[in-house]
Amino acid sequence: MIISTLICLLVAETGSQYLIYPELRFQQLIEKSAAPAYPAEDQRVGNVGVVVLEVRLDRRLVVETTSVLESPSRSMASAAQQAVTTWRMAAAPPEVNSARGVITKLTFYFSRCQGRYVAFYSRDAPTPVCGEGR
Amino acid sequence: MRVVRSLFTVRRLEMIINGFAIAAIVYVGVAMVMRRVDQQKRPVSADRRLTTGSDLKVAGVTWPADKDTLVFVLQVGCKYCAKSMPFYRGLAGAIQREGKLHTLAILPQNTREADAYMSDNRIPIAETRQANLMDLGIAGTPTLILVDNTGKVIQSWTGFLDHLGTEDVLARLKVSLPLGHEEESTSAAQSGSAAAAIVYTSELLSLLGADPSLRIIDARNRVRFGNGHIQGAYNIPAEELAARFPHEIGKDRSTLVYCGYSEYCAVSGFSTLCAHAASELKRINVNIRVIRDKLPQLKTAGVQIAGSAEEPNGGDK
Numbered sequence: 073m074i075i076s077t078l079i080c081l082l083v084a085e086t087g088s089q090y091l092i093y094p095e096l097r098f099q100q101l102i103e104k105s106a107a108p109a110y111p112a113e114d115q116r117v118g119n120v121g122v123v124v125l126e127v128r129l130d131r132r133l134v135v136e137t138t139s140v141l142e143s144p145s146r147s148m149a150s151a152a153q154q155a156v157t158t159w160r161m162a163a164a165p166p167e168v169n170s171a172r173g174v175i176t177k178l179t180f181y182f183s184r185c186q187g188r189y190v191a192f193y194s195r196d197a198p199t200p201v202c203g204e205g206r
Numbered sequence: 207m208r209v210v211r212s213l214f215t216v217r218r219l220e221m222i223i224n225g226f227a228i229a230a231i232v233y234v235g236v237a238m239v240m241r242r243v244d245q246q247k248r249p250v251s252a253d254r255r256l257t258t259g260s261d262l263k264v265a266g267v268t269w270p271a272d273k274d275t276l277v278f279v280l281q282v283g284c285k286y287c288a289k290s291m292p293f294y295r296g297l298a299g300a301i302q303r304e305g306k307l308h309t310l311a312i313l314p315q316n317t318r319e320a321d322a323y324m325s326d327n328r329i330p331i332a333e334t335r336q337a338n339l340m341d342l343g344i345a346g347t348p349t350l351i352l353v354d355n356t357g358k359v360i361q362s363w364t365g366f367l368d369h370l371g372t373e374d375v376l377a378r379l380k381v382s383l384p385l386g387h388e389e390e391s392t393s394a395a396q397s398g399s400a401a402a403a404i405v406y407t408s409e410l411l412s413l414l415g416a417d418p419s420l421r422i423i424d425a426r427n428r429v430r431f432g433n434g435h436i437q438g439a440y441n442i443p444a445e446e447l448a449a450r451f452p453h454e455i456g457k458d459r460s461t462l463v464y465c466g467y468s469e470y471c472a473v474s475g476f477s478t479l480c481a482h483a484a485s486e487l488k489r490i491n492v493n494i495r496v497i498r499d500k501l502p503q504l505k506t507a508g509v510q511i512a513g514s515a516e517e518p519n520g521g522d523k
Contacts, residue, residue, distance in 0.1 A: 095449035096489075122454070124446065142428065179450055194449055200456040 090128065090175045091168060098176040099195045101133060103162045108155035108180055110191045111147035119144050120189075123152040123180040130173040133161035141177065151191065152180040256343035262357050264312060264337050269357045275308040276301060276379065278331060279339065279349040282315045282323050286366040287348040291327050293372055294348070296383045302330045304381060312337050312344075350375060373469050382406070382498070383469070403484070404498045405462055407507045413462070414509070421455055422497070423447075425465040425483040434501055434513035436464055444479050447486040457492055464497045466517065 093101075108123075121144030128137045135157055143149035156178060168174055179194040185202040256262060262277065269275055278294060280287045301307045311334045313320040320334050339347070351362040363375055376382065382404040405413070413420055422439040424431050431441040442450050444465065455461060465480040480496050487494050499507070501515040 094445065099449075122450070177446060177449075179446065179453075181453065194453055197453050199452050201453045 089171050090173050091171045093174050093176040095177050095179065095194070098174070098178075101162050101164070102159060102195065104160040105193050105196060106155050106158045107193060107196065108148075108151035108182075108191045110182060110189045111145070111151055114145055114148055114182065115189045118184075119148065120183050121148070121181075123148050123182065125149070125152055125156065125178045125180070126175065127156060127178055128173060128175050129161070131164060131168050131171065133164050133168070133174065135159075136173065144182070148180075148182050148191075152178070155180070155193070255345060256351070256359055256362065258359050258361060260343070260359050262342065262351060262353050262359055264310075264335055264342065267310065267333070267335060267357075269353065269355050270308045271355050273306065273308050274355065274360065275310055275353050277349075277351040277353060278309065278311045278329070279344050279347055279351065280311060280313050280323070281339075281347040282313065282319055284347045289366050290348050291329070293367065295327065295329050297375070297379075297381065298329045298331050300381045300383050301379070302332075306381075307379065308332060310335065312339070312342070314339050352378065376469065403493075403495055404467070405495045407497075407499045407504060407509065410462070410497055410504070411508060413460075417460060419459050421459050421461045423451075423455065423461055423463045423483075423494075425463050425479060430466075430517065432513070433517070434511055434515055436497075436501070436504065437510035437512045439464060444483040444486060447483055448489050451487060451492060452490060457490075461492070461494055462497055463494045466500060467496050467498050469498070 122142060123140070123144075124142040126139045126141055127135060130136050138153045138156055140149040140153070143152070164174075180191060181194065181197050181201045182189070182191045183201050184190075276297075278298070298309055301309055309331045311320070311324055311329070311331045313323065313334065313336060315323065315336065317334065317336055320336060324331060324334055344351075346364055348366070349362055349364040352360040354360055361378060363371060367375065422436050424435050424439040424441045425444040425447065426435075426441075427443050428441060431439075435441070440454070442454065451457075463480070463483055465478075465483050467480050468478060471478045484494055484496070497504070501511055501517070505511045505515040
């Protein structure tokens with residue numbers, strides 16, 4: 073009785089953890105990404121830079137929450153957060169099924185490239201990112 | 207009845223003999239332990255003790271004429287020798303790579319035992335000798351002794367060294383340990399690689415003025431960077447380096463990394479931010495050089511610091 077209770081608690085504890093995926097590892101799970109829309113206000117002011125989000129996904133890889141770690145402006149962060157919610161992920165690997173979900177960081181670039189303002193997710197960025205960057 | 211009595215006598219005799227045998231074994235054991243303790247604890251008399259300026263005379267050793275020698279005095283079974291091994295391994299590897307010093311190991315054990323000990327501990331030392339440590343005036347193990355080309359003692363360090371001790375040794379010998387030296391020391395020594403991973407403040411100052419393409423990455427977290435950083439440094443937290451570095455920096459630029467380097471943590475084998483940053487960039491085939499000194503020392507040396515040079519407590523993501 074005691075042992076089975078302990079096993080249940082252990083299983084429950086293991087299942088309550090989020091796996092932390094480095095961004096490069098998480099990129100392999102992205103089936104379809106969409107670029108954020110470059111906010112008109114930021115284009116008008118000339119804001120460029122990097123947005124870094126911390127994203128929490130459930131075990132089916134559906135976005136639960138996003139928080140902003142770094143952003144040149146609030147509107148750029150919102151655009152990146154909005155874009156992430158439209159992404160389609162591949163099937164979760166088995167290790168995710170036994171956890172509560174996944175936490176990762178995502179990097180977006182808002183840059184001025186050949187006279188045009190462009191925004192993209194890091195996986196889809198030309199290397200190095202064109203324009204002034206940050 | 208008689209048979210029982212004789213049996214009883216034999217049994218008693220057997221017990222007495224056993225008692226004597228046990229007492230003899232215990233006596234011999236205690237005597238051996240006492241002798242060993244006595245040998246280890248017997249102090250070297252003051253007039254024979256090796257001090258700065260005295261001559262270190264080891265039978266059969268000729269000191270190289272063109273360089274100083276660093277002598278590693280070790281002993282099989284010595285607890286603090288084992289504890290000092292990560293530092294000694296990195297130090298001997300760095301000396302071998304740079305080639306500025308000759309190295310010699312002295313152990314009281316016979317040559318075969320000593321060679322096996324050195325080989326088990328993977329210390330790349332040029333020469334190993336057996337000697338009675340008390341005859342040499344060496345008070346304890348482990349000891350590092352720096353001697354000149356005539357065998358005169360320049361400086362010595364005895365016992366397990368804390369971070370100040372290790373930094374003192376490295377500064378005196380003008381040797382820097384590469385990041386992750388634990389893994390690299392053997393292979394780098396074998397390959398003869400001379401890549402220095404550490405940048406001293408004097409070099410940083412000259413690079414800051416001379417190389418306009420130089421980029422300084424601050425791999426600490428955002429809170430620490432926000433509190434204070436090297437003027438012009440670019441913040442990419444260590445765990446984001448692999449994803450962001452190729453886009454934002456590019457592999458063709460000369461890059462230095464500030465990560466609050468600690469020589470003590472590095473030599474003690476602790477997981478450090480600098481090691482994490484180096485391993486993240488190694489994944490994408492980028493080799494970095496790490497700024498050795500921390501913000502307060504950099505500020506004192508004349509490097510421009512934006513914000514405060516003091517490190518705040520706590521962290522972020």
